[in-house]
Amino acid sequence: MxxxxxxxxxxxxxxxxxxxxxxxxxxxxxxxxxxxxxxxxxxxxxxxxxxxxxxxxxxxxxxxxxxxxxxxxxxxxxxxxxxxxxxxxxxxxxxxxxxxxxxxxxxxxxxxxxxxxxxxxxxxxxxxxxxxxxxxxxxxxxxxxxxxxxxxxxxxxxxxxxxxxxxxxxxxxxxxxxxxxxxxxxxxxxxxxxxxxxxxxxxxxxxxxxxxxxxxxxxxxxxxxxxxxxxxxxxxxxxxxxxxxxxxxxxxGGIAEFTDFLAADPPVTDVWRLQGEGTFTETVPVLDDRGHMTAQDVERTCGVDIALRWGTGYDTKLVSFVNIIATPKGGTHCTGFEQALLKVFRKQLEDNARRLKVGNDKVDKADIVAGLTAVVTVRLAEPQFEGQTKEVLGTSAVRQVVAHVVERELTALLTSSKRDVKAQSTQLLEKVVSEMKTRISARQHKENQRTKNALENSSMPSKLYDCRSNDPDRTELFIVEGDSAMGTAKAARRSEFQALLPIRGKILNVQKASVADMLKNVECASIIQVVGAGSGRTFDLDAARYGKVIIMTDADVDGAHIRTLLLTLFFRYMRPLVAAGRVYAAVPPLHRIEVLGAGSRKGELVYTYNENEMRRTLATLNKKGRRYKEPIQRYKGLGEMDAAQLRETTMDPRLRTLRRVTLADAERAERIFDLLMGSDVAPRKDFLVDAADYLDRDRIDA
Known part of the structure; x- marks a missing residue:
């Protein structure tokens, strides 16, 4: 059959x-x-x-x-x-x-x-x-x-x-x-x-x-x-x-207060509210008296309420909602909002081209939304979502309604004769022009830099010990703390695919410093130069020279601080590298236990990575009747290991442990970095005071 x-x-x-x-x-x-x-x-x-x-x-x-x-x-x-x-x-x-x-x-x-x-x-x-x-x-x-x-x-x-x-x-x-x-x-x-x-x-x-x-x-x-x-x-x-x-x-305060809550940078404008509504006709199936579904034209009303403000930064924060249901993947309301933004600003820059010295350059959406924090909400009956999870609004007519409201209200603000609003509008337009010129200049600089790097390799810092391979899928860059550890690391590395870049002491805290200060800092500039993908908005992940960037610092308080400073640099100026899961922290051992052999038999070495693991290991050895050399060696720094030990415990891909730095929640990470490394001291002091009760004094290296 x-x-x-x-x-x-x-x-x-x-x-x-x-x-x-x-x-x-x-x-x-x-x-x-x-x-x-x-x-x-x-x-x-x-x-x-x-x-x-x-x-x-x-x-x-x-x-x-x-x-x-x-x-x-x-x-x-x-x-x-x-x-x-x-x-x-x-x-x-x-x-x-x-x-x-x-x-x-x-x-x-x-x-x-x-x-x-x-x-x-x-x-x-x-x-x-x-x-x-x-x-x-x-x-x-x-x-x-x-x-x-x-x-x-x-x-x-x-x-x-x-x-x-x-x-x-x-x-x-x-x-x-x-x-x-x-x-x-x-x-x-x-x-x-x-x-x-x-x-x-x-x-x-x-x-x-x-x-x-x-x-x-x-x-x-x-x-x-x-x-x-x-x-x-x-x-x-x-x-x-x-x-x-x-x-x-x-x-x-509604979405105006929400926008203030979301905004992380100092303001260029106040929170502006764009409100309005529009109607559209939608064909929907309706159940008639006989129980049959028939298509009928229904007039819908779409209410639009948007709160937005521009800040001095360049990150964009846009959250959108339909009937207070979050639409994290956007939809027609976000498309209409961005379309109107581009149209309004292009018109305003065209009208004020001479005063703002715009020249022949064309403003892009990225220039406009730099530093923008916005909450976009629409309310309408029976919106069409793409799927039950309601992450994308699909009602096509909403795009035009939102675009019309934004174009009308935002134009009125940017052309207002009120003193405060006019001053903010001027400052905003100047910021957009500045972003446009920075983007064009950065693009030209990046193209020149790539051409130069392709022609000559002398641009790399002299202290970089590069690897022979050019394959980003294999190569690893170790950022090593201190000269003493660097000598051991040179002997321990696999030079075919492992590169070393030493740094001296603690780098600049880029959370509190300006971009100009960051670029002037020798260590920060070296790291950005060696990674080879640019920084900030011009960062190009595909241009990164290494598949893994591994931070290798001592297992003490200073090492943890240096690691935090380095992570702040990567989070602030090379965030796509972190988001792609290509930044790691090496996990060197804390203790070295030398187990003594019986008779002439050679002993063995056991490495442990925290106090609890050491205690469990010693208890197991005592239970088995094995002897070990005392006192137990406690590594204060990477420089205390010889090359074989460093390779076996920290650098050999077959044996080492790496801790990947992830970015599951960018908003939460932003708040934590600002709390721990930002300019505002009071919240950090409160954090330290509140956390003091949970401190284990035995973990402090003194």
Whole structure:
């Protein structure tokens, strides 16, 4: 029988209801790791936020319970508990068991919301081993429980609610329990659920940092909304490690205050607000009285609210939202914003070309957005997202609406006759022209420098001990602290692919210094020159001469400080190298244990990398009856090793340990570098005072 004849309709599988969600969770939440776990939480939180957007909610509480569950409560209107006529089920059961069901499909409950597909709550329910919902309405508290999406009743013991409690499913439809009374007029919803570990990876956990960041962001976007985040898990490494930890977020300034919070550099302009709205016609399917879907033209209104300011730096920070749902990958609203920026500034520079000495050069988008911090928000009914994860807005008409509002409002600001605004506009236009000229000059300089480097190799610093290979996939650059370590490193390296660059002492702290001072500093200039890819905005990752840059410093406090200074240089001026995972820190050993051999047998050497490992090694040797030479050698610096030891422990790719420097969260890294290395002393002093209690004095080299 042929393959085609054996393939019949009985081989087809039909997944119905929430079964499809459990079979293909990645289609709805992206993944089943920590990101997917957090996406489920966002779905429940966003439902409460939609109530706040509708003006019906003033407080949201999020609690991470010690048993692994999470609870989200709000004081909104409460999910309807009356019977939905089409299904005969309560509104509560419809919301949590039916895909594509809810109050956000144009029924008049929400004019603008983040939940648009009607699958959020039901998907979370399908992927939870247990989910409990309590709704306060009409003076009563109603409750409904689910086990993996199926409504029923749990028989909880004195230990409290648990997914392991005995469960009895309802035979036909969910029966709402009345579990309490509330004062008249009090309404709200509380959802508590346990993520199903049959679906999610065992290692997946709720990220407190991500939750706090999202809560703060939402509080900025919805002025007057109070969001409380409480962590009761007691997990090591979290703020709640020593006990329940609670943070409260509430902001009245909206996105203007949000923009100030995001901006890291001194201002060139105040925070400017660009507001307006536009209408467009959209063809959408509408359910008629006979139950048929027919295409109808619907007029939509798109509200635009943008806060932006320019600073003295060159980094760009643009965050965008649709109905307060973050769109990290942009979309049509961001395209319209950037399109209008370019159009407005080109027009203004053309009108003021003589005064600003623009010349024949053409301004680019990169020149305009240098130093820009902006929060772009749009509100509209039923926006079209690309996928359930809502990372990209796809409604095409929004681009033109946003572009029109930005062009009108920004032109009015840049041509304003008010003294303060006019002074800021002039300073901004001068900054843009300066950025344009710097870009053109840097491009010419880079081209000249590359040509020069190609023709002659004498431009490399004389103290560089280069490798013979030119293949960036193999080559490694070791930045070595001190001359004493350099002598040993020269003998220990593999000269075919390992290059050495010594530095003397502590380099300039580039977080506090200007670009000009950084370039004048001999050590900083040497490092940038040797890496060969430029710096700052002109950095070209593909031009880097080495595949790995390895910082090799002594294992003491001074070595840690030098490593921090070097990382600051790479983070500030060669960030793509860090983002690509090509910057490493060498991990030299701290101790050398010489195990004595029996009789004439030669002993062996054991290296340990921290105090605990040394103690465990010594305990193991004592247990086995092995003797070792005392005192144990403690390496104070790399120069104390001979070439063979340095090669074996720190430089040989087959045996060494490297610590890769990553950039998972650029915004958080920016704040930490500014805290530890920046010009503002007061926050650093507070950090040191607060951290003093956790200092282990035995770890200090004195």
């Amino acid at each position: 042929s393959t085609g004849e054996s393939y019949t309709a009985r081989h087809l599988q039909v997944l119905e209801g929430l079964e499809a969600v459990r079979k293909r969770p990645g289609m709805y939440i992206g993944s089943t790791d920590g990101r997917g776990l957090m996406h489920c939480l966002w779905e429940i939180i966003d439902n409460s936020v939609d109530e706040a957007l509708a003006g019906e909610c003033t407080r949201i509480d999020v609690v991470l319970h010690a048993d692994g569950s999470v609870e989200v409560g709000d004081d909104g209107r409460g999910i309807p508990v009356d019977v939905e006529p089409r299904t005969g089920l309560s509104g509560l059961e419809v919301v949590f068991t039916k895909l594509h069901a809810g109050g956000k499909f144009g029924g008049g409950s929400y004019t603008a919301s983040g939940g648009l597909h009607g699958v959020g709550a039901s998907v979370v329910n399908a992927l939870s081993s247990r989910l409990d919902v309590e709704v306060d309405r009409s003076g009563k508290t109603h409750r409904l429980c689910f086990r993996r999406g199926e409504p029923g009743r749990f028989e909880d013991g004195p230990q409290g609610p648990s997914p392991e409690s005995t469960f009895t499913p309802f035979m036909h439809r969910g029966e709402l329990e009345i579990v309490g009374k509330v004062k008249r007029g009090v309404t709200g919803t509380r959802v508590r659920y346990w993520a199903d570990r049959q679906i999610f990876l065992r290692a997946a956990e709720f990220s407190y940092e991500d939750l706090v960041s999202r809560a703060r962001q939402t509080a900025f976007l919805v002025p007057g909304l109070t969001i409380v985040v409480r962590d009761e898990r007691g997990l090591p490494g979290t703020p709640g490690a020593e006990g329940p930890h609670e943070e409260v977020f509430r902001y009245e």
